[in-house]
Amino acid sequence: MNKCDQCIVRQLSSLKALNKEEVIKLANSKTTHKIKKGEAIFEEGEVTNGVFCVKDGIGKLSKLSANGKDQIVKLVKSGELLGQRSMISNEPANLSAKAVADMEVCFIPKSEIIHFFNNNNQFSMNLMQSVCEDLKDSENDKIALVQKTVKQRLAETLLHLHDAFGENADKTLKVQLTREELAGIIGTATESCIRLLSDFNKLELIELAGKKIVLKDVKALKKLAEQL
Amino acid sequence: MNKCDQCIVRQLSSLKALNKEEVIKLANSKTTHKIKKGEAIFEEGEVTNGVFCVKDGIGKLSKLSANGKDQIVKLVKSGELLGQRSMISNEPANLSAKAVADMEVCFIPKSEIIHFFNNNNQFSMNLMQSVCEDLKDSENDKIALVQKTVKQRLAETLLHLHDAFGENADKTLKVQLTREELAGIIGTATESCIRLLSDFNKLELIELAGKKIVLKDVKALKKLAEQL
């Protein structure tokens, strides 16, 4: 039973370049894992020796600082690969990967990936492009961190979460993050994040219902995120 | 006359994986350019259609913000490749590349690189690893921007400039940056950068002689950069 063929990761990630034969090879070597919200897929410093495909759920890549704050570098959703960077660099993971919502992931051993990389030009190009995409995002994030205020970054992040993960039937954002996690994405103190969310709420840019957030005025949020 | 074979870029960059035949092919397709200090190799938004090898000099990759500040993402020195990311992503450059010191660069057309990428696994792996290295650096920079103070980042940057570019006979740093450029690297206002340099000078951590900077107390700078 070749389950990988129908898998969303196979449709969306670099793996889409694999041919039938390669997918069968993949299906035989992969292992499937369920990760509960809050649990780690791998921790900073760990040697993973392969990549993880996100079949379902949402994960965060983050790094714990000396002062105890967890800086979130990227959120990943179904269809994406995790741990490519450290596998390719032959290094222990630079970041920890944890589940923000219950996840289902498949582990693909490094040997398989390297085999595909060496024998399938389209695959290696896809993988390369995916790392390049991450690099571009990271560089742009870096610039935003310096050039925008916390308020602007919060607005930007809310819009991005909406774009990337969508909304539920009741218009609330699909990703449910704690205030602490949200602060970890925009790079600020938890209290500042909470405060600004309250402000946005009062200004009717968003609506807060417990942990759930509704973007009420996307236009105004966009304006806020971009203004000088 | 096959000049590429002896070139420093060939010895240090992903190109080291090329065989004799490939180097000859490379030598026939490359073009050499001299770039004066301050001039651009390419500008943000430009389609480059190839990569640039840095034979000599120092360059900066930066992005101009709406408020007129130039955020420097990376400095490059001889032996490195420029413009890989946007070439691979098939996108116009996300950043501008300008000379910080007079440069000599060679342009290699995209078609050549793609040919090597598809026919030489070691080259494609090298290129991949080089982008991964950039990604790791960028992610770590991002985290430092959030978790460290401007003072710490200045100390860190001075140490990094010393490590990466070395010093002259008179112990001054080899890279000569304006205060504005230095501010653009650490992500702060020019005035704040100047002020902190003065402080460091008074504390005898560094010595200022015009634009030239000497690191007088590396140990103390390291301690400053890492402390909580």
Add this chain to the structure above:
DNA sequence: CTATAAATATGACATTTATCATATAAAAAT
């Protein structure tokens, strides 16, 4: 070599953001 512009330096002040304290609400455990 002078005139002009640009870079560096420093003070005064405003603003942003972090930190600490504490209250309230929500979630988890017993």
Add this chain to the structure above:
DNA sequence: ATTTTTATATGATAAATGTCATATTTATAG
């Protein structure tokens, strides 16, 4: 259901950093 913990919220304050003004020095152009 009640206790205990954890998350959210908000005020007060301090610290860090940006902005504006203005010298002073250094570089560049004529």
